[in-house]
Amino acid sequence: xxxxxxLGLSFVIVxxxxxxxxxxxxxxxxTQPDMRGWVGLANYSHLFADPVFRTAIANTLIWTxxxxxxxxxxxxxxxxxxxxxxxxxxxxxxALLIPWVMPSVVAAFTWVxxxxxxxxxxxxxxxxxxxxxxxxxxxxNPNTSLYAVLVEQVWKGFPFPxxxxxxxxxxxxxxxxxxxEVDGANKMQRIMRITIPQILPALxxxxxxxxxxxxxxxxxxxxxxxGGPLNSSETMTTFVYHNAFQSFDLGxxxxxxxxxxxxxxxxxxxxxxxxxxxxxx
Amino acid sequence: xxxxVALLAITTMxxxxxxxxxxSKSTDSKGTGKDTAAPANKPAASTGGNAKQELTIWxxxxxxxxxxxxxxxxxxxxxxxxxxxxxxFQPTVYGTTSYRDKFVAQTAGGQxxxxxxxxxxWVPQLAAMGSILPLGDQxxxxxxxxxxxxxxxxTYNGKLYGLPWEASPMAIYYNKNAFKAAGxxxxxxxxxxxxxxxxxxxxxxxxxxxxxxxxxxxGSFDWLPFLWQSGGELIDKDGKxxxxxxxxxxxxxxxxxxxxxxxxxPPAALTWKSWDELNAAFGAGLVGMYQSGAWSLDSLKKxxxxxxxGVFPSPAGKQQATVLGGMDWxxxxxxxxxxxxxKWIEFITNKENMSVLSDFSxxxxxxxxxxxxxxxxxxxxxxVESIAFAKARPALTAWSDIDYKVLQPAFLKxxxxxxxxxxxxxxxxxxxxxxxxxx
Numbered sequence: 001x002x003x004x005x006x007l008g009l010s011f012v013i014v015x016x017x018x019x020x021x022x023x024x025x026x027x028x029x030x031t032q033p034d035m036r037g038w039v040g041l042a043n044y045s046h047l048f049a050d051p052v053f054r055t056a057i058a059n060t061l062i063w064t065x066x067x068x069x070x071x072x073x074x075x076x077x078x079x080x081x082x083x084x085x086x087x088x089x090x091x092x093x094x095a096l097l098i099p100w101v102m103p104s105v106v107a108a109f110t111w112v113x114x115x116x117x118x119x120x121x122x123x124x125x126x127x128x129x130x131x132x133x134x135x136x137x138x139x140x141n142p143n144t145s146l147y148a149v150l151v152e153q154v155w156k157g158f159p160f161p162x163x164x165x166x167x168x169x170x171x172x173x174x175x176x177x178x179x180x181e182v183d184g185a186n187k188m189q190r191i192m193r194i195t196i197p198q199i200l201p202a203l204x205x206x207x208x209x210x211x212x213x214x215x216x217x218x219x220x221x222x223x224x225x226x227g228g229p230l231n232s233s234e235t236m237t238t239f240v241y242h243n244a245f246q247s248f249d250l251g252x253x254x255x256x257x258x259x260x261x262x263x264x265x266x267x268x269x270x271x272x273x274x275x276x277x278x279x280x281x
Numbered sequence: 282x283x284x285x286v287a288l289l290a291i292t293t294m295x296x297x298x299x300x301x302x303x304x305s306k307s308t309d310s311k312g313t314g315k316d317t318a319a320p321a322n323k324p325a326a327s328t329g330g331n332a333k334q335e336l337t338i339w340x341x342x343x344x345x346x347x348x349x350x351x352x353x354x355x356x357x358x359x360x361x362x363x364x365x366x367x368x369x370f371q372p373t374v375y376g377t378t379s380y381r382d383k384f385v386a387q388t389a390g391g392q393x394x395x396x397x398x399x400x401x402x403w404v405p406q407l408a409a410m411g412s413i414l415p416l417g418d419q420x421x422x423x424x425x426x427x428x429x430x431x432x433x434x435x436t437y438n439g440k441l442y443g444l445p446w447e448a449s450p451m452a453i454y455y456n457k458n459a460f461k462a463a464g465x466x467x468x469x470x471x472x473x474x475x476x477x478x479x480x481x482x483x484x485x486x487x488x489x490x491x492x493x494x495x496x497x498x499x500g501s502f503d504w505l506p507f508l509w510q511s512g513g514e515l516i517d518k519d520g521k522x523x524x525x526x527x528x529x530x531x532x533x534x535x536x537x538x539x540x541x542x543x544x545x546x547p548p549a550a551l552t553w554k555s556w557d558e559l560n561a562a563f564g565a566g567l568v569g570m571y572q573s574g575a576w577s578l579d580s581l582k583k584x585x586x587x588x589x590x591g592v593f594p595s596p597a598g599k600q601q602a603t604v605l606g607g608m609d610w611x612x613x614x615x616x617x618x619x620x621x622x623x624k625w626i627e628f629i630t631n632k633e634n635m636s637v638l639s640d641f642s643x644x645x646x647x648x649x650x651x652x653x654x655x656x657x658x659x660x661x662x663x664x665v666e667s668i669a670f671a672k673a674r675p676a677l678t679a680w681s682d683i684d685y686k687v688l689q690p691a692f693l694k695x696x697x698x699x700x701x702x703x704x705x706x707x708x709x710x711x712x713x714x715x716x717x718x719x720x
Binding site: 030031032033112116117118119120134135137139140141142225226228229230231245246247248 | 550554
């Protein structure tokens with residue numbers, strides 16, 4: 001029964017992974033096909049000596065941490081709001097999903113236009129409000145590019161945790177609240193003692209998912225800045241792409257992908273431990 | 282059990298994500314070895330000489346938009362003359378990522394087109410990778426029909442890797458109405474660096490700007506004409522030493538990026554990465570002048586701009602110079618019909634088919650291109666005459682690397698971080714020399 005899927009998985013996952021590990025110890029440059037050969041750890045030592053790679057790691061950490069926190073910080077309050085009863089709730093539940101269902105290319109280019117240095121609406125509003133005097137080139141300035149793209153990421157990413165958390169909130173049995181109310185628990189206590197523990201598994205799962213997705217974001221960064229200017233928005237994903245598909249250095253590309261993989265493994269291990277703790281209970 | 286399933290599921294998911302960057306890579310390690318897909322692919326081809334030979338050809342998408350395209354018509358003519366060859370165009374969006382990288386990845390995986398149009402600057406790299414085939418002796422008969430500059434772009438290590446098709450020098454587009462409004466004579470466009478700078482300054486007023494460039498790439502392409510105008514060079518003749526920290530080169534950097542720092546270009550230009558953006562900014566009247574090739578003519582003409590515009594040749598620093606862009610025809614290494622493929626590229630680059638390029642307002646790389654109909658067009662004339670002093674970028678494998686990893690960051694540092702020009706370029710030359718020594 002499981003044989004076909006294992007076979008399928010080994011083709012699309014095990015094989016590429018093994019290839020990737022092998023290539024990370026080889027010199028594989030498409031521009032110099034005859035130079036191929038084993039180089040031991042040379043790719044890795046080049047990698048860690050590369051200041052751009054260190055920038056990419058730092059940016060990835062900022063990007064992921066800030067991105068996940070912001071996505072949850074936006075999603076959680078909205079989930080609470082949407083859980084309350086009010087007129088037009090159905091409409092808002094649907095409307096807030098729009099960023100999530102929008103094709104990523106459309107979303108990225110929409111934001112590129114909003115950020116534009118000559119015609120962008122953001123600059124227009126900010127100058128009208130006298131918050132800035134000259135238009136800011138949000139995506140062309142090394143100080144702002146990463147955060148400008150991050151805003152798009154949060155906008156695009158928050159509906160998923162929002163929906164997940166909303167579902168979890170609705171699954172909390174009403175009678176628990178009633179019982180707590182009878183026992184004299186105030187509103188804060190009800191949230192802290194009932195709601196939060198009840199939605200914690202969903203929250204954990206959400207966090208893992210969006211951590212992985214945010215960590216792996218590529219198309220929005222690529223479409224909006226290509227990791228630039230001056231590597232200011234370079235993350236691990238764009239770094240791998242630059243190396244593998246622009247410099248055609250697959251050895252370096254593979255070794256940096258391995259570092260990415262190792263970083264993701266940390267997230268998975270944390271989650272696995274959380275899951276096993278849950279089950280022990 | 283639930284634990285294990287959950288773990289498996291999540292590991293699978295991350296792996297597939299972490300590995301997705303490697304998917305196409307793993308295929309090419311297979312491809313560089315042996316062409317595993319070949320036997321399964323169209324076995325009919327081997328059954329006899331009369332079987333239809335199918336050529337898949339990549340062309341820039343705008344060249345084959347519909348059946349009225351003159352390139353498509355030329356294809357039909359070719360198929361009539363060669364009934365045993367069937368040509369299929371695959372219109373592909375022009376761009377380093379969308380076109381070149383896609384070709385490299387597909388070819389490395391044992392696939393890829395039989396023939397394609399290539400940007401002149403990609404050919405040496407593709408040749409070094411072995412993803413395109415050198416032409417046989419039959420090409421020797423036709424080479425002297427092409428201009429030297431374009432021919433250089435298909436020559437790598439002394440071998441011919443394709444035939445030149447289009448030659449595009451850059452010149453400067455200018456808004457004649459804006460010139461008048463700024464008190465400049467539109468019939469006497471700038472001829473020297475000083476005049477160009479002065480014009481840019483006068484045109485920059487009231488939210489409009491004098492000049493523009495592709496700042497997203499650091500402006501390295503826009504800078505090349507100025508480098509050569511200054512008498513500077515990129516790399517020495519042996520391709521071993523970078524020369525862009527020479528006093529001449531520094532003067533050209535100071536000149537172009539001085540214009541940028543003086544804010545004679547729109548701030549948004551710092552993110553521009555495509556000709557479309559430049560064309561649009563010019564069309565909207567935001568910029569009074571910008572450098573581009575004949576490739577911008579068509580879209581500007583179609584846009585029916587509400588002002589008068591023209592083109593003037595690149596100005597002279599120490600000398601007049603500009604950069605040569607354009608298209609070549611090359612043969613993919615996985616083709617099963619190299620002879621049919623060659624037949625096509627010889628056909629499409631021959632004299633009769635120069636008119637295909639005319640229809641797209643492009644200049645043929647052929648020496649007899651004076652006979653092209655477009656030569657009557659006054660704007661076109663500027664480009665045609667510019668070929669005389671246009672230079673090709675160095676035919677080096679390392680050129681893209683030097684451009685992307687050294688020049689562009691250096692220029693961005695100068696513009697965005699106000700880095701010292703001389704020091705930045707000294708560092709850039711050291712980095713470039715290191716790249717050159719590895720190739």
